[in-house]
Amino acid sequence: MAVTEGYVPFRGFRTWYQVVGDLGRRDRRLPLLVVNGGPGLPHDYMQDLAVLAEEGGRPVVFYDQFGCGRSTHQDAPALWVMDTFVDEVAAVREALGLDPVHILGHSWGSQVALEYLLGRPSGVVTAILAGPIVSAPAYAAEARRLKASLPAETQEIIDRYESGDGTVEEAAYQEATMAYYRRWACRLDPWPPRLLRAFGAWREDIYATMWGPEWNVNGHLKDWDVTDRLGELDLPVLVTSGRYDLTTETVVRPLVEGVRGAEWVLFEKSAHLPSIEEPEHYRQVVEGFLSELEAD
Numbered sequence: 001m002a003v004t005e006g007y008v009p010f011r012g013f014r015t016w017y018q019v020v021g022d023l024g025r026r027d028r029r030l031p032l033l034v035v036n037g038g039p040g041l042p043h044d045y046m047q048d049l050a051v052l053a054e055e056g057g058r059p060v061v062f063y064d065q066f067g068c069g070r071s072t073h074q075d076a077p078a079l080w081v082m083d084t085f086v087d088e089v090a091a092v093r094e095a096l097g098l099d100p101v102h103i104l105g106h107s108w109g110s111q112v113a114l115e116y117l118l119g120r121p122s123g124v125v126t127a128i129l130a131g132p133i134v135s136a137p138a139y140a141a142e143a144r145r146l147k148a149s150l151p152a153e154t155q156e157i158i159d160r161y162e163s164g165d166g167t168v169e170e171a172a173y174q175e176a177t178m179a180y181y182r183r184w185a186c187r188l189d190p191w192p193p194r195l196l197r198a199f200g201a202w203r204e205d206i207y208a209t210m211w212g213p214e215w216n217v218n219g220h221l222k223d224w225d226v227t228d229r230l231g232e233l234d235l236p237v238l239v240t241s242g243r244y245d246l247t248t249e250t251v252v253r254p255l256v257e258g259v260r261g262a263e264w265v266l267f268e269k270s271a272h273l274p275s276i277e278e279p280e281h282y283r284q285v286v287e288g289f290l291s292e293l294e295a296d
Contacts, residue, residue, distance in 0.1 A: 001054045007071075008063070008095040010088055011079075016070035017092060018043075020050040021059030029058040030100055030125060030294060032286075035089060036062075037107030037131070039080065040206030042069030045198040046106060048279045049286070056287055063092050068203045080209040081220055085112045090121065099123035102290055106130040107247070107272065108211075114226055117233060126236045126293055128286060131247045131272045134255045135225040140217040142248045146184055147215050154179050162213045177214065184246035185272045195276060230258030237262040238289045242270030242277065263289065 002022050007014040023031060032052060036043045043062045052058045064071040066088055067080070089112060093101060100123045105113030110132035117127055133139045147155060154176045161173040186195060212218040237259045241252045243266060256264045265285050267274035275282045 008092050010066060010072075010091045011084075013066060013072035013074065015063055015066055015072075015088055015092060017061060017063040017096065019059060019061050019096070021053035021057065023059050023061075023096065023098075025057075025059075029056065029291070030102055031059040031061055031098055032102045032104055032290070033061045033089075033093065033098055034063075035103065035105040035109035035113050036065070037109050038065060038068070038202075038207065039085070039108050039210045040065075040068050040203030041108075042198050042201050044069075044201075045195045045273070046275060047194050048275050049104070049283070051279075051283055052287055055283075056291075058287070058290070061092070061096060061098065063088075067206050069201060073203075075205075077205075077209050080206050082112070082115055082224070086115045086119070089113070089116045093121075093123075100125045102126045102128070104128040104130060104286070105132070106275075107133065111221070111224065117235070118226065118229055120232075124235060126238070126290065127233075128238045128240065128289070129255065130240045130275070131242070131245055132239060132252060132255050133247055134227050134230065134258070135251070136217055136221050136223065137225060138227075138254070139247065139251050140215070140222075142251050143215050143217075143246065146246060146248070147180060150176075150179060150183075158215065162216055180214070180246075183271070184244060186276060187244060187269075187271045188277055192276060195273070227254050227258060230255060231260070233259050236289075236293055238286070239264040240267065240274060240282070240285065242267045242272060242274050244271040246272050 004019040007016055034046050036046045042064045049060050053060045102125055103113050110129040157172055157176040210219045210221050239256050239262055241247055256262045267278050270277040
């Protein structure tokens with residue numbers, strides 16, 4: 001299977017990309033552009049989707065968002081805003097000739113994908129929104145509710161450190177947050193290397209600037225909400241989430257109800273990462289959705 005890597009020029013910097021499969025074979029299935037979660041997280045944990053190219057002949061395009069992974073790292077808080085990452089999607093598409101294309105956005109990547117799609121770009125055939133967020137305030141409220149399900153001593157550590165008693169980089173806080181993530185982000189034990197690798201390379205300064213603490217969203221995105229604009233979307237949309245997802249049914253349902261004809265698949269054995277927790281089933285659902293639409 002062909003794997004091509006390179007860099008796309010972006011705002012005077014460089015965005016790293018990887019193509020699994022052959023973009024030049026236009027007689028094959030349309031490419032899938034993957035916009036991963038974060039902010040500040042490299043793409044590695046989404047790599048299971050490469051099997052769509054290896055087994056089904058569908059080119060899959062990954063990239064590391066500006067500021068993390070193999071892309072240019074920059075200490076530039078003024079650039080850690082939504083518009084930067086929406087513009088980056090357009091830059092990757094243009095440089096690689098991704099027209100027509102399918103787009104998959106996971107978690108924060110679903111926010112980027114939604115903002116991009118609401119700009120009505122041409123050539124996007126379908127969108128897959130995985131573990132999606134359409135309202136930061138709604139997500140934050142559910143995150144606080146889920147935190148309340150943790151043991152009292154774990155909650156106390158989280159609250160104490162986030163109130164300023166110590167720093168969030170300290171081991172006690174990190175262990176407490178991992179207790180949350182192991183319940184609501186990925187339930188596999190142990191976590192696979194690609195997920196550990198991505199978490200280990202997380203640019204937490206970008207995350208803090210844009211999002212803030214997991215349970216006290218106070219970054220640039222704290223008021224972000226596109227719920228009232230979902231009716232503007234005019235393309236087939238597949239929504240995926242997990243039974244134990246930190247993007248709970250309360251968070252996801254407004255998206256399903258707001259987009260005409262949206263399909264929703266709930267993965268019963270997964271948290272936030274069914275592409276990792278139920279990889280074969282997840283790929284079957286994604287490929288089935290894309291292939292059916294291409295056959296029409």
